[in-house]
Amino acid sequence: MTAAISAELFKLRTTRGPWIIGAALAALAIAALAFFAALVGDPGQPALLPAVLADLVRSPGKLAGAAALLLGLLLTTAEHRHRTVLTTRLAQPAVRTLVVSKWAAAALAGAALALTVEMLMFAGGVALLASRDVAVQPMDHGIPTAVGAVVVVAALHAVAGAGIGELLRNPALAVGAVLGWSFIAEGVVPALLQDPQSGRWLPGGAVESALSAGLPHDAAVLVPAAGLALLAAYAAGLSLAGLSRAKLTDP
């Protein structure tokens, strides 16, 4: 299993796609940080307080999740698109071992991606606070919890992405399905059910609640632990569906 995970991580880092995703995420984080630094403290804008550091590390949560999901999708769909699945299966014919190693590699890569952007936001936030003589309190305001939540949410997104990729196999179809779900289904389902609160049980709602870890509880979302568990259940369901397809169909 270790060899298979190592091979999957090697595949990720020897193509350009994952690096482009990482660079785009870092660029967006830096741009957001610069924008925030330019505005904060101005008249009519929030004051620069020590608690701002927590907001900064929490802010890239959804974006890091989306990037990790894309990373997971790439890990599996690229195998089918470029037919590398043949050499992969020849080297590791045990389908379950292979698919589980992909989940593990996706989780590690997604967590690493999120951790990198968190470190970037944290370092930028610390520099901003220090430059304006505001106290830096890295262990307060739920900062460690927020960082942990962002990293775990990203890892789960990556596993879900790997599952969706294995299930659909076609990169365009997989990305289209994810976008369709995020921008259409997440809005339509609560309307169809005539229950605005039902959205909290959907993947988007689960992410929202998981990323609220360390914040005062908002009744509109699930408690963070429940949100995290629900997100893990979605990731597990998609991954198992992908595993089933891999076991039932020839490469």
Added chain:
Amino acid sequence: MDGIAVHGLTKRYGRVVAVDDLSFTLEPGRVTGFVGRNGAGKSTTLRMLLGLTRPTAGTATIAGQPYVALRDPLRHVGALVDPSCFHPGRTGRNALRAIARAARIGDPRVDTVLELVDLQEAAGRRVGGYSLGMRQRLALAAALLGDPATLVLDEPANGLDPDGVRWLRALIRGLGAQGRSVLVSSHLLAELAQAVDDVIIIEKGRLVAYAPMAVLTTDGESLEDAFLRLTGTTQGVAS
């Protein structure tokens, strides 16, 4: 020695029978040509042997086990099934290193096989810029990674230029001389005839003949003539 045994192997796609109750056992340490027309079932048979396609019926084993049950399969069997099975954005060396990692094979072996297939100079280039012949060599390098006792090569001469074909013939002969079992499919019969000890001929998924090359080509008959005679077709053969 890892022997290949195929018993009652059958593959149906709906009403189409791609491979029909095929059975043969390869002599270890010999180079065997696997011959048939396009669509005769050669690639399907090889894919079933390698666990890439599920048979409808029958078994295909290597060293007494199905490929998927082999521990460290690349150390038993090297396979070339598709020269286009490399990520175009990855370098040739990294494509092999990815396979080697999954099979717990060290990086020095990657450089050894790159040298064997004469790709060391292009190893740092992305596979997307390789010619078909270079991808074929890279696929052969992947097959040799585990230094296996058995090789299964599906149309290895495709895309190779005349120099490449000559090089491939020498490589296959060399592998056979080392005592490895080689099963090689090709429709380039004249070329194949120069490299193999035995020949399996299939037609419409069924076994037509399995015999030593010398027996098939008695009376000075070429492998091509023997193939056309045995498959009951003589179109295009000058009298």
